[in-house]
Amino acid sequence: MVDADGLSMWAVRQGEGPDVFLIAGLSDPAEAWQAQLDGLADRYRVTAFDNRGAGRTELSDEPLSVPMMADDAVALLRALGISSAHVAGFSGGSVIAQELALRHPDAVRSLVLMSTFARPDAYFRSMTGFWHWMVDQAPSERAMLEAFFLWVYTPRAHADGLVDRFVEETLAFPHPQSPEAFHRQLEAFEKHETLDRLAAITVPTLVLSGEIDIATPPRFGRAVAERIPRARFEILPGEAHQPFQEVPDVFNTRVDAFWREVDGR
Template structure:
């Protein structure tokens, strides 16, 4: 990933330091990471979109270079963090792109601060969790509270990537398992936010044009969860790719083409 043209921190109204960086120039796109991911998770998207957009990446509270306030967190709090970042950077209405927990954050961002948003891209996310997802998040929270960071990384690897991708990309396995784990208190607090996220009964209030993307083999947030969200939203288009949970990692070129077609449409 190229060097950013700007980086720094902002302080939210709640007093949380949020670290960000900017690549490129043009209409703003803000990328919102998922649980356990920092802003570097979007490395496969930056070169494509920084050619003609101001690409804003940031670390959610509890991970990366952002502060880790005491938890538990809520998705609403994290959406307000994104809003405060957009205001601090004086961004015009943005194209918000969020994966998994980041997609949940984008939903609440659009509901709480609709004036901030021009379009939404929500990938591998949910508006109402199912039993499996709830049980898995509970398991991760328990591991985090016990300080079992390596077990969390191993579990994330297995539940987020398809077997075929991991077989083709052994370097991804090595990099993932050697990456320093996020702070366990921040991870547990953010996992609690995921546990509490529910917007299905309000999804019809999101009137922005939206692209909802699913991975056909995603077992963490099953494609049906994305379909339910897209069906409730007023201006949503649904698409899927033959991947597991990390669509934008497994098939970055195809994902980027989907997003660009939506952005320019």
């Protein structure tokens, strides 16, 4: 546990080298990044953490927002003595990363935005509206996870048993997210709006989208990349919302090459 400007936050750090700072998405604790903590620690000092309201980091009483979570992230960086880092975020974590780069640009060496968006559309709001209903109405936590994971993993992962493994791991996790925290995090992400501000991001940026991602389709990632000066946009063929978990070697190799290029400039 780390005292980050008065908020007690859970953080995990592995490896030595240039700092990499990983920001998880809706509901996910630091363990969502385990394949990156393990797979990149031979070249980087990798830090992952629990956002406010997820895992072991408490949910406070004040209204939750993406800017607040971005400020939490920079407070954690400072508490850990990290002046700047390669920042990578997925889904909700990617929008926190956008705000972090906008609000605290000196803390960000580069950006990797996986499964990202800058402005929710009608489809997105309908989808997240169903997620709110699903958390409250699902007959069990297992049923909720099985339904939710339809939105984020490939048919391949459902067929080969990977999703079943993730369900069991989530059910066994000793720090589950409360329904209240799920609703409040999701409401914060639904209000995210940076499309008209992204041009202010000046750090090297790589935007990645899964080809068959139905939660944040590639059109969202392309719109983000088009607004950030000199950002690169790439589609990962055959992948869905969370390729960093499904094909971690592919993801790790791509971001490593990007960070090596940035550090070599």
